[in-house]
Amino acid sequence: MKSILKAMALSLTSSIALATIIFFVIYKLATRSKSTKNSLPEPWRLPIIGHMHHLIGTIPHRGLMDLARKYGSLMHLQLGEVSAIVVSSPKAAKEIFTTYDITFGNRPETLSGEIIGYHNTDIVFAPYGEYWRQVRKICTLDLLSAKKVKSYQSLREEECWNLVQEIKASGSGRPVNLSENIFKLIAMIFCRAAFGKGIKEHKEFTENVKEMLRETGGLDVEDIFPSKKFLHHLSGKRARLTSIHKKLDNIINNVVAEHNVKTASKTNETLLDVLLRLKDSAEFQLTADNVKAIIVDMFTAGTDTSATTIEWAISELIKCPRAMEKVQAELRKALNGKEKIHEEDIKELSYLNLVIKETLRLHPPLPLLLRRECHQAVNLAGYDIPNKARLIFNVFAINRDPEYWKDAETFIPERFENSSTTIMGAEYEFLPFGAGRRMCPGSALGLANVQLPLANILYHFNWKLPNGASYDQIDMTERFGLTVVRQTELLLVPSF
Incomplete structure (x- = not known):
């Protein structure tokens, strides 16, 4: 009798649970808008998680590209x-950037912006408004102008030469971890540009920056359930970001405390000099936290993106011996046995620049541009977009659109020959730095930090895979994060 009652109780419980689920699904279907006439196409969805199950097991930018090919760009x-709108074609991107850029000019509030961005007071996460406009102005006019980028030329040349010497000291024929060496190089360039010198806690600082970049990929539980604060704690994300933030904040506080503001000409100012000078200006005052937020922004946005681009460029060249031979021949002919490379020596080297552009096309530093948020309802391409909808630009898909690029998946630097394209395509088919008001303001600095290191690595050394592996055996697997890096570190054998 007891077993019968237990079975009946279990059956009743199961029936109630099933009925609850059916009621929930029917309720959700019944309360959805009856008209889908002006709604964007979408895959089938599940309750609570929506469409997240379509991305399980995928690298997000590739998973989104596959969905776009089925449901539309x-x-x-x-x-x-x-609620997210995914943009995956140059045509759609062009309409948004040219017609609705202000409408989609805001940033959604995120856990990363709150903690890492000092309550959204950096450049990247700041909401669209007067503060953002003023900080953006400081970046374009004072921190990242062409003149300022040029002023860091000597330190770039010095650090690149240090890398060459370090690789030579390790010996010909011995594997070199280029991933580690390249990141260390770019991080040192940024440290010297920001602070005027390397810092005592350099290794700790760069390791925390790396950890922060891994934690801010953009499709974690706090990104898809931003209002469910308890989940942010349960996932451990808030605690991890807070720990990283405290470490970075302490290091920057120490640097600022030891820093002596220069009284020399503005041309020789470091990034910190500029920010501290502007901190107490009458025109636009910055707080101490604002200064630190911008410094963290500059370092994180510039270091990993430049280092990753160099890594992918070398990876693609290893995979394509024809292009490697061509770019090395160009460098060696132009430099003609010269020992140290100066930026003027390589400024006009066309094939080197074609290689960089093609690398940025296939491997944009941020394949999914940081989210934008609609601040009012709008009709986009005939579809009704609600207020607060978030916009995801899949630059990875845009840069590989077969309607604009022949053999879009193949590394062909020559495709940019006789093209006036620089950092953005005329039809928005090439967007490595984004576009519109939220376009990356550091493109000039980023390109300078890619071109010279890449030229040094290719000019001074010939490279091959370890253990006699053939060029087509190179691992090109990606690891997703804020920037998409190689899954495995780039280990190559130099000869010189």
Whole structure:
């Protein structure tokens, strides 16, 4: 009798649970808008998680590209409680950037912006408004102008030569971890540009920056359920970001405390000199936290993106011996046995620049541009977009659109020959630095930090894979994060 009652109780419990689920699904279907006439196309969805199951097991930018090929280059995804519009074609991107740039000019509030961005007072996460406009102005006129980028030329040349010497000291024929060496190089260039010198806690600082970049990929539980604060704690994300932030904050506080502001000409100012000078200006005052937020922004946005671009460029060249031979021949002919490379020596080297552009096309530093948020309802390409909808630009898909690029998946630097394209395509088919008001303001600095290191690595050394592996055996697997890096570190054998 007891077993019968237990079975009946279990059956009743199961029936109640099933009925609850059916009621929930029917309720959700019944309360959805009856008209889908002006709604964007979308895949089938599940309750609560929405369309997240379509991305399970994928690298997000590739998973989104596959969905776009099936449902359209402008599609809607419900990512948990977040309504997102995914843009995957140059045509759609052009319409948004040229017509609706202000409408989609805001940033959504995120856990990363709150903690790492000093309550969204950096450049990247700051909401669209007067503060953002003023900080953006400081960046373009004072921190990242062409003149300022040029002023860091000597330190770039010095650090690149240090890398060459370090690789030579390790010996010909011995494997070199280029991933580690390149990141260390770019980090040192940024430290000297920001602070005038390397810092005592350099290794700790760069390791925390790396950890922060791994934690801010953009599709974690706090990104798809931003209002469910308890999940941010349960996932451990808030604690991890807070720990990283405290470490970075302490290091920057120490640097600022030891820093002596220069009274020399503005041309020789470091980034910190500029910010501290502007901190107490009458025109626009910055707080101490604002200064630190911008410094963290500059370092994180510039270091990993430049280092990753160099890594992918070398990886693609190893995979394509024809292009490697061509770019090395150009460098060696132009430099003609010269020992140290100066930026003027390589400024006009066309094939080197074609290699960099093609690398940025296939491996944009941020394949999914940081989210934008609509601040009012709008009709986009005939579709109704609600207020607060988030916009995801899949630059990875845009840069590989077969309607604009022949053999879009193949590394062909020559495709940019006789092209006036610089950092953005005329039809928005090439967007390595984004576009519009939120376009990366540091493109000039980023390109300078790619061109010279890449030239040094290719000019001074010939490279091959370890253990006699053939060029087509190079591992090109990606690891997703804020920037998409190689899954495995780039280990190559130099000869000189």
